[in-house]
Amino acid sequence: xxxxxxxxxxxxxxxxxxxxxxxxxxxxxxxxxxxxxxxxxxxxxxxxxxxxxxxxxxxxxxxxxxxxxxxxxxxxxxxxxxxxxxxxxxxxxxxxxxxxxxxxxxxxxxxxxxxxxxxxxxxxxxxxxxxxxxxxxxxxxxxxxxxxxxxxxxxxxxxxxxxxxxxxxxxxxxxxxxxxxxxxxxxxxxxxxxxxxxxxxxxxxxxxxxxxxxxxxxxxxxxxxxxxxxxxxxxxxxxxxxxxxxxxxxxxxxxxxxxxxxxxxxx
DNA sequence: ACCTAAACCTGGGCGC
DNA sequence: TGCGCCCAGGTTTAGG
Numbered sequence: 001x002x003x004x005x006x007x008x009x010x011x012x013x014x015x016x017x018x019x020x021x022x023x024x025x026x027x028x029x030x031x032x033x034x035x036x037x038x039x040x041x042x043x044x045x046x047x048x049x050x051x052x053x054x055x056x057x058x059x060x061x062x063x064x065x066x067x068x069x070x071x072x073x074x075x076x077x078x079x080x081x082x083x084x085x086x087x088x089x090x091x092x093x094x095x096x097x098x099x100x101x102x103x104x105x106x107x108x109x110x111x112x113x114x115x116x117x118x119x120x121x122x123x124x125x126x127x128x129x130x131x132x133x134x135x136x137x138x139x140x141x142x143x144x145x146x147x148x149x150x151x152x153x154x155x156x157x158x159x160x161x162x163x164x165x166x167x168x169x170x171x172x173x174x175x176x177x178x179x180x181x182x183x184x185x186x187x188x189x190x191x192x193x194x195x196x197x198x199x200x201x202x203x204x205x206x207x208x209x210x211x212x213x214x215x216x217x218x219x220x221x222x223x224x225x226x227x228x229x230x231x232x233x234x235x236x237x238x239x240x241x242x243x244x245x246x247x248x249x250x251x252x253x254x255x256x257x258x259x260x261x262x263x264x265x266x267x
Numbered sequence: 268a269c270c271t272a273a274a275c276c277t278g279g280g281c282g283c
Numbered sequence: 284t285g286c287g288c289c290c291a292g293g294t295t296t297a298g299g
Contacts, residue, residue, distance in 0.1 A: 001292060032275090054293075071293050073277080088277090107276040109293070150270075159294080167292065216279095216291075256272075257292065273297075281289080 002070040004132065004164030005207030006218050006226065007054050010076055013221035014056070014101075015049040017078045021095040022046075030090035033105055035113040041066060041093075050122065053129050053163030057115075057122055065118025067125075068103075073217040074110030077102045080223045106217065129163040133201050136162070138194035145185040145193060152188060153181035154255045156200070165200060167257050168213050168228075171235040173200035175242075180266040181259045182252065206231060234260040 002010070022045045026038040044060035051057070056076075058066035068076070083089045083102035091103035091112060103112060115121040130136070130144075144161055145152070153174060156165050165173070174181045176199035179192055188196070212218055212226030215236060219225055229236075233243055240249050242262035249260045 003293095069293080071275090072291075105276095106278065107291095109275060148269085154270095157293090258290095269299105271297105271299080274295085275293105277291100279290090281287105283286090283288105 001072050001166055001168065001216065002074065002212070002218055003054060003166030003169055003204075003207070005169070005204050005228070006212035006220075007051055007056060007070065007164075008208060009212050009226070010070075010221045011049050011051045011056055014058075014076065014078070017221060018046050018095065018099060018101065019048050020046065021097055021099055023093060024096045025094040027092040027094070028090070029092070030105075030108060032108045033090040033103060033111055035111050037114070038091075038112075040064075040114040052122060052125050053132065053159055054166070055125060057118055059118055063117060063119065065115050065121065067113045067115055067118070067121055069110050070105070071107070071109035071111075073106045075102075075104040075217070075219055075223075076221055077104060077219065077223045078221050082223070129159055130161040132164050133162060133197055133204065136197070138190060138197050141197060142188065142190055142193040145188055148185050150185055151181065151254055152179060152183045152185045152196070153257075153259055155185040156196070157255070157257070162200075164204070168215070168232070168235045169200060169203050169207060171258075171260055172203040172233040175199075175234045175261060175266060176203060178266055180263075181254055181261050203233070234262065236260065 023041050028034045028038045047059045047061045056068040077083050078101055088106045089102050089104045093101040156162050156170050177196040207228045210227040213228035214225035215229045237249050237260050244265050247264050250263055252259050
C-alpha cells in the first residue's frame with residue numbers, strides 16, 4: 001500500500017521523468033479511475049510534481065494540474081512496455097516526446113482528477129490534512145491526542161491528525177516506540193508522544209531509503225519493487241516474533257485494520 | 268460532534 | 284486439485 005515513503009519515491013521519479021513534458025494524448029481504459037473529462041489535460045506542460053501526505057499533484061505550467069491518489073493498488077509507471085497491454089492498466093498518458101505514463105490499478109480505488117487551479121486544490125487539501133511527522137512538535141501532537149478517546153493506532157492513521165502514515169509504518173512505528181497500539185491516545189505522556197513521533201520518522205525514513213514497501217502491489221515509477229518489506233519490524237508478522245525479546249507477536253484488529261505487537265515490549 | 272462501519276474492487280490465500 | 288469464501292486497507296460516506 002503506498003504510504004508517504006512510497007508516494008514520495010514516485011514523486012521524485014516522476015519529477016525527474018516528466019517535468020517539462022507536454023501531454024499529447026490520454027487514453028482512459030477504465031472510467032472509474034478518471035474523475036471528470038480527461039481531454040482537459042491535453043496540451044498541458046508539466047512544471048513539476050508535488051505531494052501532500054499520500055496525494056500527488058502534477059502541476060502544469062498554466063496553473064492547472066492533476067490530483068492523483070493511488071489508494072491501495074495504484075501504480076504510476078513511466079515507459080514500461082509491459083503496462084501497454086497489462087490487464088489492469090487503467091489510464092495511459094502519452095507525451096509529445098514519446099514518453100508514456102501508465103496508471104495501473106487492480107482494484108480501481110485510485111483516481112486522477114484534473115484541477116483547473118491546482119494550487120487551490122492543494123491548499124484545500126492541506127486544510128483537511130494534519131502535518132507530516134517531520135512538521136509537527138511533540139507538544140502540538142500531544143494536545144491533539146488529549147482530545148480524543150480513540151486508540152493511539154487509530155489516531156496516527158487519521159490523515160487529518162498526521163498526514164502520510166499508513167498501516168505498515170503505524171505498526172512498525174508503535175513497536176519501535178514501545179507503545180501498545182490499543183492504548184488510548186489521551187493516555188500517552190509527552191515523552192511517549194516524542195518517542196512515537198521520532199519512531200514514525202525513523203521507520204518512514206527507512207522506508208524512503210529502501211525504496212518503499214512492496215509487500216503486495218507497490219512498485220515505483222520505474223516499475224521496480226522496494227525493499228522495506230525485508231525490514232518490517234512487526235507489520236504482517238503473523239506467527240512472527242518480537243525483534244527485541246523474541247516472544248511471539250500478537251495480532252488484533254484495531255479500527256478494522258491488522259495490528260501486530262509485542263505484549264512485553266509495547267506498554 | 269464524535270465515532271464506527273460499510274462501501275468501493277480484485278486477486279491471493281486459506282479451509283474443506 | 285478445485286471450489287468458494289474471506290481478507291487486505293486508504294478514503295469517503297452513511298449511519299448510530
